[in-house]
Amino acid sequence: MESGAYGASLAGGAFDLASFVKLPQTVVRLLAWLCAIVVFATITAEGYTNESSSGQTTCIFNGSDGACSYANAIGVIAFLACVFFLMLDAYFPQISNAKDRRNIVIADLAFSILWTLLWFVCFCLLANQWSHTKTDNIPADAGRAVVTFSFFSVVCFALLIVFAWRRYQQGVASLDSNYTDPSQDHSTPYPSAFPASEGYQQSPFSNAPQRPAEGVYQPPNY
Numbered sequence: 001m002e003s004g005a006y007g008a009s010l011a012g013g014a015f016d017l018a019s020f021v022k023l024p025q026t027v028v029r030l031l032a033w034l035c036a037i038v039v040f041a042t043i044t045a046e047g048y049t050n051e052s053s054s055g056q057t058t059c060i061f062n063g064s065d066g067a068c069s070y071a072n073a074i075g076v077i078a079f080l081a082c083v084f085f086l087m088l089d090a091y092f093p094q095i096s097n098a099k100d101r102r103n104i105v106i107a108d109l110a111f112s113i114l115w116t117l118l119w120f121v122c123f124c125l126l127a128n129q130w131s132h133t134k135t136d137n138i139p140a141d142a143g144r145a146v147v148t149f150s151f152f153s154v155v156c157f158a159l160l161i162v163f164a165w166r167r168y169q170q171g172v173a174s175l176d177s178n179y180t181d182p183s184q185d186h187s188t189p190y191p192s193a194f195p196a197s198e199g200y201q202q203s204p205f206s207n208a209p210q211r212p213a214e215g216v217y218q219p220p221n222y
Contacts (some may be wrong), residue, residue: 007053008179011014011075013127014112015090015093015094020025020089020090023089024163025051025089025160025163026086026089027083028156028159028160029082029086029089029156029160030082030086030165031152031156032082032153032156032157032160033078033083033086035073035078035149035152035153035156036074036076036078036079036082036124036196037075037079038145038146038149038154039071039072039074039075039146039150039153040071040072040076040079041075042145042146042149043068043071043072043075043146044072045133045142046059046060046139046142047059047060047068047142047146048060048068048074048083049137049138049139051061052184055134060133060138060142060143061129061130061143061146062129062130064129067125067129070122070125071122071125071146071150074092074115074118074119074122076118077115078115078153078157080165081111081115083099085108087110088104088108092104101171102171102188103167105164105168105171106168108160108164108167109164111162112157112158112161112164113161115153115157116157116158116160117160119150119157120154120155122150122153123147123150123151123153123207125152126147127147130143130147132142139194141149182198185217
């Protein structure tokens with residue numbers, strides 16, 4: 001595994017919490033996590049009011065229970081997903097398999113794109129319902145906070161798309177530069193099994209008779 005694959009260091013290094021927290025992707029994901037908490041916690045605590053006449057609870061956004069339920073569900077899932085991806089980001093440098101890293105980055109990118117769209121729909125829905133809401137007997141600050149942090153959530157997840165896309169591009173570039181399929185590389189000749197001879201060398205064995213050296217006893221042949 002090459003260092004820097006998909007924007008992470010070489011696998012097997014020690015985890016540095018201080019450096020991890022300072023990463024821009026970590027900061028934005030923590031902000032997205034915080035925005036999700038504000039949205040679903042505010043709706044759960046102050047998003048419904050009691051009607052004195054019927055005793056039923058209604059959503060503070062123009063009485064639309066669907067708007068409150070939608071925002072609450074989006075916020076809860078975004079909160080859990082941010083925790084999950086934060087754990088993956090912390091464990092990401094320890095993964096030595098390039099395919100596993102690629103799958104995590106693609107999952108992060110796909111979820112960020114989807115939740116950016118869902119948060120945008122949520123913001124538009126809440127803003128539209130809030131514009132038709134009479135704020136006489138409802139907690140107006142809670143409604144404004146939900147609308148505001150829904151918009152912040154759109155921005156945070158849009159930034160997460162950028163970070164995930166950059167990591168994906170870094171991974172593709174690192175793999176393309178460090179690996180070449182030999183079957184597709186026609187510029188490099190295949191190595192020969194027998195190296196070419198630099199020149200003719202005389203065989204150590206020769207059929208020519210050798211003259212005996214002078215002064216050396218040679219036994220007679222019978």
